[in-house]
Amino acid sequence: MKTLRAEDLRKIYGKKVKTVAVDGFSYEFMPGKSYAVVGPSGSGKTTLLYLLAGIEVPDEGRVTYGDTVLFSMGDDGRARFRADHFAFVFQQFYLIPYLSALDNVSVSLYLKTGRTDLKRAREILKTLGITDPSKRPYEYSGGEQQRIAIARALITDPEVIFADEPTGNLDSKNSAMIFKILTGIARERRTVIIATHDLDLASTCDVVLHLRDGRLVNT
């Protein structure tokens, strides 16, 4: 079983005024479990997610996934690794405005395999409650848009799913629904890591990690 392991991660921003965004973070994320990362604004949640996904490069420490040391690979190597194993869900949904829901979902599979699978894209969208996938993003509600973004994450069959405040732009009803979906995904032997402000929703995850000033304070 592959685990995502962070070892003594440290990330410092700024040249003159230095901000320690993540300060000596170590943890091992297991497949089949959902994790909520909570903490006040500026506590380093987003930075941590980006470090774990290999998007940002740490100043110290390392991230390993299975036997792979993430930062032993170059920029493009990590990008390919992300396409193969990871997926990302954002607060602002970040669907591409000129593509239909179906094409938006297809993009990530295309990045992974160089191919699209419209049948599969349609199926995944349907299980998430999007029955008409031909419309463009702005024609859907916020909750629907985030579900389309989750479909875009799921179509590549990822092992680890990162979600940075996925409910930050949603009302409570939609937020609960998105959390239900994300924690449910973890049951399929995936690792789900969600950064959030919402402690109630966070408590629906298997594990809650508290960050303060970039440090893991208690679980």
Next chain:
Amino acid sequence: MFLLKVVLLSIRHHLLRFLLAIIGLAVSITSLVYLMSFGEGARSLIRKNARAFNLQILVLPPGQALSVQPILPRQLADSVRALGVGKVYAVLRLPYTGGFPPKAVGVVFGKDFASSLHFLADYSIEKGRDLTDSTRREAVVGSVMARTAGWKIGDTVVIGTGKYVIVGIAKAESPIVDNAIIVPLNLLMEDMGTERILAVAVAPPPERSREVVEILKKRFPNYSVQTSEDLMKLAQSFVAMGDAIRFGLSSIALFVTAVFLFAIMAITVQERRWEFSVLRALGATRWFIFRLVIVQAVAVSVIGWLLGVLLGWGLVEVSGKVMVRVFGLNLLDMSAGIVLLSLLVAIVVGFVGSVFPAVSAVRINIREGLGR
């Protein structure tokens, strides 16, 4: 295919902006195609004439490649004939413009009755009859010339001080003969008040042509001996020079278009920073992002090219028709070579206009692009 779809949809998304680039490209490609068609037209005229003319060697005044003033003694033709190196023809021609404003443009040729060669080029009689007598003031005119000037058999054509009755209409493969007026050589010389000719043309037996050139050079060291191949090369080099000038002219428009495209792509990349960052976060490599930008710009320029080629083609067709009506010959010819050249140019413009924006797209910091 999916990539192309994404690129085209994104072009449609910013249609107004890209439309400007597309129009810019279309206009500069139109001008490129149109200007280059002149060279192509001239080249194909040269080719057609070269095929139609029998003669292979010309004896010309010293140091000249293409003579315009008759300065050779007529007897030179007899001296060449005496060498027994092939069929010999005394050449005298002058430009002809008839009517005001000029309606018919062509060339008056003297027919050398002393030669065993029928004429410089082959022609057939379409109507009436051929010239039969070196002393009668009769003329055969090319079919295109007859059409543009509105001449019929029995009409009189005035050349300088002389008058000739048209007895036949000739049809030929060569556009020059189609636009010619052929009259007896000695009468033409009389009208021009000259005892001299432009050149002596020699049609040697094919297998002897190399040897005959040497013989003529040795025998007439004070004249210039040219093969029709040399002359064709010379004419082609003039056309090539014109090509370079015309290409230079259109490249100004193309350069402006490339700068314009660059500005548009730079703005687009700035605007789409988050989009590229999302793709990178989802696993797109830097090479993928680079390609995405380049493909978009090249797609824009290929669309512009398509419009430009269609527009240019239309323009070439229309002005070709006008030219035939006015001058009797079409200097414009749009070849597959021009289409391919312009496509290549369009692709290069697309690439040049987008390579720097593409590099800046690759350099975007993912986290900054996503807005923290």
